[in-house]
């Protein structure tokens with residue numbers, strides 16, 4: 001015997017003791033499942049093995065009755081008024097075909113156990129055509145009606161009604177409930193196979209009938225669905241029977257009406273049902289069909305469905321994985337667009353192993369293009385808005401046409417949602433700054449450094465003056481100089497800073513320019529010019545010769561700002577003290593002095609004093625002599641570390657303001 005059975009037996013045992021022990025006017029009972037009950041059943045009604053009260057099964061045009069076997073006193077004598085009573089039950093209306101339930105279930109109080117004249121279908125097993133509306137019936141019912149019958153003025157096909165001697169309900173409302181302590185009203189569908197609870201309460205003093213419906217898990221609502229002022233004293237006889245009546249329809253499929261638990265109390269409040277102890281509803285629609293249909297077919301269907309779902313999911317995932325953004329205006333740049341799928345394959349799915357580095361704009365991955373086995377570097381730039389993307393792509397593509405042996409060639413681009421991918425030729429020797437700072441990579445010797453400097457100068461000159469449009473690099477620095485297999489310096493990342501100006505990058509990602517390379521006037525105005533590029537180039541020269549960054553916060557105070565340190569060493573007559581220790585004495589003093597002074601000249605705080613890149617090339621080639629200029633004093637430049645940080649935050653502000661930006665490509669020079 002299961003635990004449930006034991007408790008059910010115990011419960012009903014307790015019930016009967018309670019019923020027989022107290023006053024005959026205070027009858028009460030509770031059925032948490034009906035397994036050991038002694039209900040009076042007729043028609044289709046039966047108690048299933050699991051203890052469910054099944055008032056009807058799926059047979060059509062039939063009815064069933066289930067009554068508490070003993071008569072109950074409803075008043076003291078035939079002349080007195082009716083007692084208060086309350087009942088609570090959990091039910092489910094299960095149609096064979098979902099959405100087509102009929103006809104309904106009713107809680108009923110009647111003078112007899114069987115409702116002998118009751119008819120099926122529209123009469124719910126309660127009455128018949130000749131008795132409907134007759135005061136001699138002494139029949140009280142609360143109907144849970146799932147069919148709209150115009151014969152009885154039904155309001156709809158899903159309502160709860162109070163029936164007094166008649167199937168024409170005295171009052172009725174669409175099924176639903178006011179959630180406990182809330183004002184909302186939620187609809188319920190009676191014939192939905194869902195478990196629901198119903199409370200019917202009669203107040204013998206106030207002469208009021210309250211009917212409350214709720215889903216099975218809900219707390220009893222404060223507000224009843226139906227509340228009718230009515231004196232049942234003349235309807236009820238001294239002893240009555242309580243129970244359930246239900247009927248199935250004529251049409252199509254039948255409906256099973258289940259009651260899972262039921263409590264009743266005369267002159268008191270019905271005991272609450274413990275929902276966890278109620279029997280379970282049977283597996284629905286278990287018609288005996290061949291095993292193929294019950295087992296084989298559904299399994300095959302599920303299998304096929306799974307295949308389809310996986311197929312669609314795979315297709316969608318793949319589609320999303322390789323999705324690109326392509327707008328009409330981009331069609332003109334067709335040859336410069338590279339398929340995301342190709343880049344994905346090239347970088348082996350942007351594997352961490354392929355990560356070359358992480359710059360201010362995003363990660364750079366190494367890859368091999370599947371089409372031509374070409375080694376490339378793919379830069380992933382995340383951007384948030386489309387704003388400015390069109391102009392930027394136009395520039396990228398035009399920059400892509402730049403060809404110079406000291407520039408890193410841009411091969412093409414690809415656009416995805418929130419992501420821009422720029423594809424560059426792969427530079428096998430990596431970036432210059434790793435040679436300068438990340439030992440143990442071999443130290444560059446003097447002639448290599450000089451060659452790199454000349455190469456970068458020539459590349460920058462090409463950008464400024466030799467190409468059809470003037471291009472301002474905006475971010476000249478050692479980490480943007482890449483070395484090819486022959487250790488030629490090649491400028492990379494040109495024009496990328498424009499993406500920031502176009503407002504396509506989040507402000508926090510990058511500052512236009514880099515600390516230590518920003519010309520003072522650029523910090524003030526936010527405006528990049530060829531002259532500000534020259535300033536950065538000056539800082540770069542010092543960086544390469546001295547083997548340290550333009551600003552080193554950890555250096556002793558007088559050495560923090562490289563320009564100032566070189567400057568002060570020159571004034572002190574010992575400029576060679578600044579040359580990279582790694583070179584020891586293996587450098588040409590004359591050339592070192594020239595490059596250091598040129599660096600100072602380029603990084604002069606007064607823009608007009610700075611040479612053009614054309615002049616820089618002449619000085620480097622010794623075709624022209626460096627002009628005489630005196631070391632600047634700190635007071636003259638007034639450009640200490642504090643100023644740099646201050647002006648930097650200032651430039652960030654400017655970078656955000658579009659009015660202060662200007663196009664990197666000043667056309668029609």
Ligand SMILES: *[C@@H]1O[C@H](CO)[C@@H](O)[C@H](O)[C@H]1NC(C)=O
Pocket residue numbers: 043044046057058059
């Ligand atoms: C319904 O119950 C009746 C009486 O118990 C029985 O004869 C009939 O076969 C049942 N129908 C179904 C569909 O279970």
Ligand SMILES: *[C@@H]1O[C@H](CO)[C@@H](O)[C@H](O)[C@H]1NC(C)=O
Pocket residue numbers: 038040069070
């Ligand atoms: C069950 O109820 C019937 C009356 O409907 C009664 O005759 C019978 O004694 C009851 N049996 C039990 C076990 O209560």
Ligand SMILES: *[C@@H]1O[C@H](CO)[C@@H](O)[C@H](O)[C@H]1NC(C)=O
Pocket residue numbers: 075076080081082083204
């Ligand atoms: C029924 O009678 C009892 C005692 O005789 C009395 O206390 C009770 O109020 C009466 N109830 C009604 C509804 O008349």
Ligand SMILES: *[C@@H]1O[C@H](CO)[C@@H](O)[C@H](O)[C@H]1NC(C)=O
Pocket residue numbers: 077078079
């Ligand atoms: C009920 O009332 C009727 C008339 O009002 C009276 O004749 C009858 O004796 C009363 N019955 C009881 C049981 O009080």
Ligand SMILES: *[C@@H]1O[C@H](CO)[C@@H](O)[C@H](O)[C@H]1NC(C)=O
Pocket residue numbers: 115116117118127128129130131
């Ligand atoms: C209607 O019900 C009454 C009483 O239950 C019965 O006498 C009568 O024969 C029934 N009429 C029909 C048409 O079933």
Ligand SMILES: *[C@@H]1O[C@H](CO)[C@@H](O)[C@H](O)[C@H]1NC(C)=O
Pocket residue numbers: 132133134150151152153166168
């Ligand atoms: C029930 O309502 C129908 C439709 O309005 C009406 O024809 C019939 O007479 C009513 N019956 C009763 C008993 O009120």
Ligand SMILES: *[C@@H]1O[C@H](CO)[C@@H](O)[C@H](O)[C@H]1NC(C)=O
Pocket residue numbers: 156174187
């Ligand atoms: C609830 O049912 C009524 C009619 O029965 C309908 O008018 C109303 O739109 C339904 N509300 C919701 C939220 O479905």
